[in-house]
Amino acid sequence: MSSSTDAPTVRLDGVVKRFNQLTAVDHLNLQIARGEFFSMLGPSGCGKTTTLRMIAGFEQPDEGGVFLEGKSVANTPPYRRNVNTVFQSYALFEHLSVWDNVAFGPRRRKVPEPELRKRVGDMLELVRLKPKATAMPRQLSGGQQQRVALARALVNLPAVLLLDEPLGALDLQLRKQMQIELKEIQRTVGITFIYVTHDQEEALTMSDRIAVMSEGILQQCGTPEEIYERPANAFVAGFIGISNLLPGEVENHGVRLQTGQVVPAEIEPSIPAGTTVFLCVRPEKLRLGAHEQGLVSVEGTVVETVYLGTATQYMVELAPGLRLVAIENNVHTARTDNRLARGSKVTIGWLPEHGRVLKS
Numbered sequence: 001m002s003s004s005t006d007a008p009t010v011r012l013d014g015v016v017k018r019f020n021q022l023t024a025v026d027h028l029n030l031q032i033a034r035g036e037f038f039s040m041l042g043p044s045g046c047g048k049t050t051t052l053r054m055i056a057g058f059e060q061p062d063e064g065g066v067f068l069e070g071k072s073v074a075n076t077p078p079y080r081r082n083v084n085t086v087f088q089s090y091a092l093f094e095h096l097s098v099w100d101n102v103a104f105g106p107r108r109r110k111v112p113e114p115e116l117r118k119r120v121g122d123m124l125e126l127v128r129l130k131p132k133a134t135a136m137p138r139q140l141s142g143g144q145q146q147r148v149a150l151a152r153a154l155v156n157l158p159a160v161l162l163l164d165e166p167l168g169a170l171d172l173q174l175r176k177q178m179q180i181e182l183k184e185i186q187r188t189v190g191i192t193f194i195y196v197t198h199d200q201e202e203a204l205t206m207s208d209r210i211a212v213m214s215e216g217i218l219q220q221c222g223t224p225e226e227i228y229e230r231p232a233n234a235f236v237a238g239f240i241g242i243s244n245l246l247p248g249e250v251e252n253h254g255v256r257l258q259t260g261q262v263v264p265a266e267i268e269p270s271i272p273a274g275t276t277v278f279l280c281v282r283p284e285k286l287r288l289g290a291h292e293q294g295l296v297s298v299e300g301t302v303v304e305t306v307y308l309g310t311a312t313q314y315m316v317e318l319a320p321g322l323r324l325v326a327i328e329n330n331v332h333t334a335r336t337d338n339r340l341a342r343g344s345k346v347t348i349g350w351l352p353e354h355g356r357v358l359k360s
Helices: 048-056 098-108 113-126 142-154 172-189 200-206 224-229 234-239
Strands: 010-019 022-032 037-041 063-068 083-087 160-164 192-197 209-214 217-222 244-251 254-257 262-264 276-281 296-307 311-319 322-329 345-350 356-359
Touching: 010 048, 022 048, 022 063, 022 217, 037 048, 037 200, 048 063, 048 083, 048 160, 048 192, 048 209, 083 142, 098 113, 098 142, 113 142, 113 172, 142 172, 172 200, 192 200, 200 224, 209 224, 209 234, 217 224, 217 234, 234 244, 234 276, 234 356, 244 322, 254 276, 262 296, 296 322, 311 345
Parallel strands: 037 192, 037 209, 083 160, 160 192
Antiparallel strands: 010 022, 010 063, 209 217, 244 254, 244 276, 254 262, 276 356, 296 311, 296 345, 311 322
């Protein structure tokens, strides 16, 4: 029998949430482990924030149950749930110093002063803001304010920290820096983080596991590698990174493309011949000018090139209306004339295992 420490910190059993005629979350089942960095990813309106609000207690499910540390919280108000939330707006108390912002929660809980001082000091050291303890929020940068909000939420030692797109207001460079810092902080404190975002790269960078949602329905849940390399369907493949989704039909242990060519692919037994499918291949898996034995290969014409600094992105047309995106690292191409020009005829190859067949 499993011990209580093996039980998921958060469990959602068949959770449904409706707003009038709209089903925002549709029979969602999730188990989130203790100490896990778990991200909920999807476009606006997919139900991820509504799910977070149900865990926090700000919304109540119409069906199903929410369990925290193995216990139902159906009748538990938000302030009695062992969770804290960090919002995009930070919501710092402008009239209080950094120290007093972080100390606010423990003071309300009447934590003894010696323990309070140790906790607040430890948290400010963790987020590298001890030298700013006496500063006011208006004197801090956006990234520093974010770290204060994080310390204020963590100082109460919640079982779960809920983060609703907390990096959305930061500029790109600072956001990337904070992604790494946030993951390091989570590993240090060992608290379960549930992170809501619509940014695919952010989810891939930080998460132990990712739940991809669309229109209230869970599309796939897995590690970043599983989600990226083995998407469950065309939505996941198209939403996570760049994917080439080539329409075709299953035939002779392969896929017949719209060009008429049958390319070898790994077909699951559950997909019979004649099924309309997408052949999914990631741009970085494609090899330009490849003629190696064992590779799947197609012919095309370069119709567009985009210089990305570390790499060049090529748009290759296989037939009218049928295009592939290929990305080639600029390891051996220091100048423009080293790269393929528009109008160039090119062979594109990939390993059969890099082509994933998805039902359309």
